[in-house]
Amino acid sequence: MFGKAHGFGEIRTEADFRERVPERNYEDYGNWIARVANGEKGVLPCGEVIAFECTSGTSSGAKLIPVTEGLREDFAYGMAAWLGGWHESYPEVFGGRAYWAISPPGIARGRTAGGLPVGLDGDGAYFPDAIGARLSDWLVVPRLSGGASEVFAETAEELLRTPDLSLVSVWSPTFLLCIDAEVALRRPGKTWREIWPQLALVSCWADASSARWIPRLRDRLGGVPIEPKGLLATEGVTSIPVGSARLAHECHYHEFLDEDGNHLACEKLRIGMVCEVLISTSGGLMRYRSGDLVRITGFTEGGVPEMRFLGRKGIVSDLVGEKLAEEAVAAAFSEAGVCGFLAADPDVPGYEVWMEDTRKSARVISKLLENPYFKQALALGQLAPCKPMALKEGWVQDLSAALALKRGCRIGDVKLPVLYQQQSSGEVAEWMG
Incomplete structure (x- = not known):
């Protein structure tokens, strides 16, 4: 339906794509997404929706993001590149167990009115298939009671039962600091390096509004390196921290808007530019205005843009x-x-x-x-x-x-x-x- 409405059959070039498909934010997709959630088939391009993921913006309420098998594979491509970067730069992360905070409890998963699940089954869904099948041997999975208020204490206790912890990957540094508060109660005066000598890396948000928490986290880690996460959102992947945060060109089609709202293709980007990111994904969101602002910081030897997340546009x-x-x-x-x-x-x-x-x-x-x-x-x-x-x-x-x-x-x-x-x-x- 979306493809027919926008003349996808007649699109031959990137210019055709831009002409026929307008830039849209989440609210602009509201009607299309509601129809899918209510059970309609063939609404969005790029295959049938198999589930929704629930996310929220910095100030907005919950949003349902459609997930297709193609989008899951796109994320897996990005994860493969990310893990490959660790093999090069931090091989020690694979020497022990990993705590990866992908889906801690907070809300019930449930289903939409049309019967589609909200949330994929298992934390391995977004990993490459070969890795996802073996995650249970690598990941530390806390035994959680299901209550949001107990997450931090229960997670801390599980980590303290894992002496060979070698990797911690979370989204927000404040989430890790909440776990740390419980760790400190149980191991007073000890840093994470002292408690877990094999801990090789902590991965978390470290840019924009998250940057203010990094000094405190660094003090508590006691010398464990912190790798800023790339720009990963439920809607799609913009950058991957491989050496530096570089464009995830293997995942989706990316475009950019400069500070005056002018369209920029990747080849038009220059160091120092501040841009808003547009993504077109296999989940069916086309020319989606993410609201994420990035500064172009450089280019790889192959000409792939490198960037730093600055924050959300318009807050x-x-x-x-x-x-x-x-x-x-x-x-x-x-x-x-x-x-x-x-x-x-x-x-x-x-x-x-x-x-x-x-x-x-x-x-x-x-x-x-x-x-x-x-x-x-x-x-x-x-x-x-x-x-x-x-x-x-x-x-x-x-x-x-x-x-x-x-x-x-x-x-x-x-x-x-x-x-x-x-x-x-x-x-x-x-x-x-």
Whole structure:
């Protein structure tokens, strides 16, 4: 249906493809995806949908992403390249057991109205077939009770029963820090290197809003290398960390939009450019606007673009015209040397500065005042004075669990925001207890 509606039979060139298929975000695909979820066949191109994966954006609710056998194979190609890079750079990761946080509990899987499963069976589904079949011998699989609140303690206990742990791969560094808090209770004063001498690598998000957590994680690891993950999303793979994060050209068809919204093919990219990523995948999403912003940092010897994830496009708080962007808020906390986040309160209106050490709140606010619109809004009384709020011990776990519940996603997929839009006064305070 999608292919017929867009004249796929007459597409001969990339220019034809761009002319016939417009750029779309998730909301633009809503009707097509709803029809598939309700059981219609042949709606999207690239084969029948075999399942959906549930994901969430930084601020949005749950989204259903269609999965086809072709998309599963695309991910497997990317995984094969990634694992091959480890063989070259970190062969020791294969010398012991691996903890790979792919699908910790958070929500029930279930099925759509049309009977399609939400979530693939088993963590091996996205690995190459030859590896997926042998995962049980390699992976450490914690015995979890099913409750989101017990994930961290139960995982820590399982890892401590694994003396030959050689690899840890998670999505968010905050997820690993939550596990670490439980490890520290059981092995006080010990770093991960001291507890697991074979641990050769930790893989996690380390760019954009996740960058602020890396110094703390590095301290706790005690010298274990950290490899920033490539740009992998439920919708598709953009980059793979093979030496550096390079374009996953073997997985999907990628295009880019520059800062003015102009289309760029890969061969038009230049070092220093900031671009939004468009992907066309075997899952049926064509010219999909991912909302991910990357900076082109170089090229491989073969001319493949290398890139760094900068954050999500368009995450801006604008209560009264102040236009505070996510990257500016992240920079303010980073330069102040403190972990925390800014919570917009639409009812006041104003901002809560949630942080572990409120004595440093003036540093954060001073940096934010470099935004002239924010400074003016405060001076004119349009915004109430920023309100420092203290974060108690265990706040990372509390906020991760609250956001997983609110967004309907897995707790391991939660990326803690540095800029959060409260729905009403006191929302964050209630979560923090």
